[in-house]
Amino acid sequence: MHKTISFKQTLLRSAVVAALCGAGLAQAATIVIQSRDPAGVGFNDTTPVAPVGGNPGTTLGEQRMFIYRYVADVWEQALESDVTITVSAAWEPLACTASSATLGSASAWNFWYGFQGGAPDTWYPQALANKLAKVNLSEGQPDTTGFNNVDIKTQFNINLGKEGCLTGSPFYLGIDGNFGTGVNFVETLLHELGHGLGFSVLSVQTSTGKRINRAGTAYTDDGLPSIWERFMFDNTQGKTWLNMTSAERKASAVNPLGLAWVGPNVVAGAGMLAATPVLKVATAAPGYSGQYPYGTASFGPAVGSGMTLGSISTIAPDTVGAGQGCLPFNGADTAASAGKVVVIDRGTCGFAVKAKNAQNAGAIGVIIANNVAGAAPGLGGSDPTITIPTISVSQGDGVKLRAAITASVPYGMRGKVGYATGSLTTDPSRRAGADALGRPLLYTPNPLVGGSSVSHWDVSASPNLLMEPNISPDLGLVLVPPKDLTKSLLKDLGW
Incomplete structure (x- = not known):
């Protein structure tokens, strides 16, 4: 998750600065981490912990700083700059509920235009502006923010995983990727520092x-x-x-x-980029067979090309405000789902909750239809008891799938209703x-x-x-x- 800061909190400046160095090869970047945590908090938390997943720290604060330094080293090797990149870092309470949370955020803290080496009259984040100008543009400039004119400001949720804050899913502080039901802090920090370095249109x-x-x-x-x-x-x-x-x-x-x-x-x-994974729908109803791009889930069995899902069905719309699929299925929805792949709208509760309720009702698969325009979403969440495949489709394709289900009914054989069926394949003509x-x-x-x-x-x-x-x-x-x-x-x- 990413939450940007308002530009009013960011120093934006112009500069006409001559480069200090002549032409030459830039060196690998140097990143300095400046903690702004008070005593006993965040990086200074002395709570004893056991080393985990390649992280040798023996206190919570040590393990947090180890990951920061580990990720900073990755970025140092990926970039070239003659000017040190400074990152202000802290652990703070951020917005969260029992089922969702702002993990953290990062942003360029200063922006510049009008410096030598940059495009004319164009805003640049400070770390990149410094690299191009070959000088620290904020050095000697007055600072009224209390962040010492740093290049990047970061903050991460100190309450993550506690009761009421994505309960039971804290940051995993190992470097081996075995995060289980936790949140992989290595990848989260790698992502957020990418924003701070310039992967953002913040201006x-x-x-x-x-x-x-x-x-x-x-x-x-x-x-x-x-x-x-x-x-x-x-x-x-x-x-x-x-x-x-x-x-x-x-x-x-x-x-x-x-x-x-x-x-x-x-x-x-x-x-x-791979060929587009698609849900291939087949039905005798004219005009409804076709391919629908899909997204995958972080829970349940892996899905991929060549998998046959089966007959597609759906359940009744939500009428009580709980969200479709968020409560255990009633008799009618259970009858509609048993032995079928059930289409459920996104919204209100977690994806894994919907999939588990469908599984309990006898469904053999789940298709989550997006509730906003855009691509089929990735489906986050965790539940090791889910054993049926779950995929997602766009909002528009969800509407088409439900229309295909209805249109297929008259096309059954030998007195049985007709169904639309789904299987997974790829479309090599699209990336x-x-x-x-x-x-x-x-x-x-x-x-x-x-x-x-x-x-x-x-x-x-x-x-x-x-x-x-x-x-x-x-x-x-x-x-x-x-x-x-x-x-x-x-x-x-x-x-």
Whole structure:
């Protein structure tokens, strides 16, 4: 999960600075972590713990800092810069409930334009601006925020896993990936530092399309563009954000599967994206057979091409406000689900809760239909007792599937009702998470998701990418193709 900070909390500055160094090869980056936790809190928590998963720390604070340093080392080797990158880090109470939580956030803390080495009149996050200018642009500048003009500010949820805060799913502080029902802190931090380094369009207010003005005091229609905008191409409008009005950018931010990244490094690496996985629906009802892109779940058995799911059914709409599939199935829904793959709308309760209720009712599979426009979502959650496959489809495809179920009924044989059936395959003509030209898509659901929309890869990407809006269980530490596209995008920006 990612939550950005308001630009009002960020220092935005202009600079005309000559480079201190002549031409030459940049060195591997150096990242310094500055803790702002008080005594006994966060990194200074002295609670004894046993070493876990390759983390040798013997206190909770030591283990947290070990992961920070471990992830910072990964980023150091991935980047080149002659200027030290400073990260302010803390553990703080963040928004959460028993079933959901803000894991943490990170953001560039200063933005610059008008420096030597950057595009004219274009906002850059400070770590990248420093790299291009070959000097620390904030050195000697007054600081009124209390964060010492750092490049990146981070905070993570100190209450995660406690009662009432994603209960029972704390951050896993090992480095071996065996996080079980916990949240993999290595991947979470790797993702958030990516935002702080520049994987974000923070200088544009996506809800209005307005940009931060030259003075850094307000979002306006005549504000300066971000370096991000020249690589964001809307296939509906046929132009980049750089050449759009505020109203056009606002519309593009909620154009599902319509906004592509056209930077040369990303496009060159996009061949790593797999053929689109699709649910193949077959029915005797005319006009309803076809292919529907699907997303996968972090729980239940693995799914993939060649799997036959079976006959598709659905249950009654929710009428009590609990959310479809969120309560144990009644007699009618049980009868409709037994031996079938049941379509259930997303919403209200967790995906695993819906799947478990369907399994208890005798379903042999579950299809979660999205409740907002956009791609089929990835399905997070955990329940080791779920043994049936679960996939997701888009909101529009969910409507089509229900229509296919109804239309198929008259096409049965020998006095039996007809069914639509589903199996899993791939569409080799389409890359998962890319447009028709093979350019990776940015995350643009409708309605807008503040702090996530536009500043992530779309959830339809396969394999899963580090900078999607959700942390997937199959991520690693490699940031370049054929494993990932994070470094490729940062190179397009100038890293």
